[in-house]
Amino acid sequence: MQLLQTTDKDFSVKFQTLVSDRREATVDVSGTVREILADVKVRGDAAVKDYTSRFDRYNPQSLHLSETFIAEQAAQCSADVKAALELAAERITAFHQKQLPQDIGYTDTVGVKLGLNWVALSQVGIYVPGGRASYPSSLLMNALPAKIAGVERIVMTVPMPRGEINPAVLAAAQVAGVTEIYGIGGAQAIAALAYGTESIAPVDKIVGPGNAYVAEAKRQVFGIVGIDSIAGPSEILVVADSQNNPDWIAWDLLSQAEHDPSAQSILITDSEIFAQQVIAAVEQILTNLATTEVARASWQNHAAVILVSDLAQSIPLLNQLAPEHVELCVDNPQLLANQIKCAGSVFLGRYTPEAIGDYLGGPNHVLPTARSARFASGLSVYDFLKRITYLECNKQALQTLGKAAVTLAEAEGLPAHAGSVSVRLQ
């Protein structure tokens, strides 16, 4: 953790270092991934089964999980968790349904009919990690927008180390309306989704988080299928005045730190005393936290506390950092929120810990990281829709517009473009 003050002589240098700090692992797995993809492309199911046996020690007859198996496993999910997943799904659905856009269509003054139709993707793949990072909440956040968009085929892959699976993940899949599940993971799962195999029909887009192999596999199949963004380590920026309970803010900072040793938690405050209280509270919590190893690594190596003389100064800093999550723990959070231009999602006031948004606030928790909130957005219904535009001229409209099109085509040296218009004007 480093403590910066805007009044420090070298503040802007140190802040720029923070802004340009790239926290992603740099292990190059591209060669291995390329081999796995090529193998699955050629050998299909046989290759997928080989890798599943080797990496996951799992040798099923069929990669496809039967409805009976899913129902049996999902039934082992506790009633509490099931109910919480249902509440989450309900709230996520309500928010994402409001994103459904309207088609555009009109006839202009020249008589040209034109428009834009939103069309759902036909089939998508949702990658769900196995083991420790197997989060049912992520499954809801990835699958529900697809379902709401109208995607007919929602295929999920989840690795099953030694045949084991988290019952909560299968319960979430049922709640989210997943239509097919395969017990596979890694680059071999991405390959199966992109190219298809004898038993798995290919999809048009793949979304969902995964390890370095999965991320690299998604990069390599991009173009053959669509992908969501490649998620980096999580980030939170908390803007807090001294009227907050330091304990609350410490928990918020650690809620991101516990995700990943490369996660980043930043506090911006106008009170040095409060800053020290939060730092002390973090240390106190770390002494007795099940995830302390990860959280401490993140806190020590990547956290920052920035002292400003006025919280208004937080805005330009925030817009440069473009963090995944922002908390505004102040009395009139809207005043600051209105000035935010770069952030994934914003949590307003003293009673909105970011974790509530991770589970059941309603907005999506798949958000841009690594400063990509400068140009990217969180996952949404729009990611599962396409836009098809259309244009219809009648004879008269073409007469009106044709000459200008011919002029431009000729200026661009494209005579067949010009000819396709002028031949209709004669």
Place this chain on the structure above:
Amino acid sequence: MQLLQTTDKDFSVKFQTLVSDRREATVDVSGTVREILADVKVRGDAAVKDYTSRFDRYNPQSLHLSETFIAEQAAQCSADVKAALELAAERITAFHQKQLPQDIGYTDTVGVKLGLNWVALSQVGIYVPGGRASYPSSLLMNALPAKIAGVERIVMTVPMPRGEINPAVLAAAQVAGVTEIYGIGGAQAIAALAYGTESIAPVDKIVGPGNAYVAEAKRQVFGIVGIDSIAGPSEILVVADSQNNPDWIAWDLLSQAEHDPSAQSILITDSEIFAQQVIAAVEQILTNLATTEVARASWQNHAAVILVSDLAQSIPLLNQLAPEHVELCVDNPQLLANQIKCAGSVFLGRYTPEAIGDYLGGPNHVLPTARSARFASGLSVYDFLKRITYLECNKQALQTLGKAAVTLAEAEGLPAHAGSVSVRLQ
């Protein structure tokens, strides 16, 4: 050109070959591009000037084009072309303004305030190719959606071989509201836009077509900045009955073929006689077309004519091909159009040659290629907007939702997530 009939025994094999035909060049320029990017990142303007001198034989004192220079050059654009560009800009603007989306915001029954705000990107770069492929229409199609979205800084780069520039491109830049222009191109221009140099401030997203070096450079800087999709060779699929003038359809097919030897033109028709008439018309036009060399290569190597017994059969074929452009040259084009799920843009009826949409129909001409219309869409105002979601719980709302969030956090093994909520419930 190959002629297929759906009644052929081997039709489905041949059609799948057509579907999976990847027409992109496979020259690997990634090493060269990586070096140029690294050099510009370190040496800034000096490196950009070196490459500009070497590749473009252009050695300006300043890379930035002055307003005086732009005005002087733009003034050389003919009045006809200028007027056509203005008409095009007006029509493109009218259509894209209708895309501007509405923010979402509401308070739900639990008392949670939540929503989604659309925010324009701050600064974008538009790459414009130089030389033969220097198309003022592409500049309009790339820059106007950015301007309409509300992007404040629209930076254009255009290579100037031996100091020369197409006056129409600068006239288009004026019409489109470009705010800065630099006379540079290639991977060095992409590097300057992504990393910034002493004289060029970096942007957040780069769009626009370019050669293999530019495309590879965009791939490599993706993540540091946003990019649009990587455009492949152009494609047109024409569905036409025998009531069309074969000449008109031949011109339409050639209007894409003349773009690139790798472009693809496909005709689907239900009349063998008509098919032969179109093929003869293509050959006739090719005997006297300024772009015949390119168009003939495309036609010979990549074109297809598909005979169906009923035009309704064109729809499943079309949705598998997912072409960039579709023309429906039939009497009730809407009947077919309603069934299209995968296409970039659709042109309806006998008086809507695709070229009218290239210039001034209104919809964007930057469209998904290489079957990516299965998951991707044409350029739009949305590409220059971000979505920032927000959430605000009050004390009571957190009490209502908190327990379920704690349940899920604990189920996922994330105690700090749980703690950040439960500490506020006490």
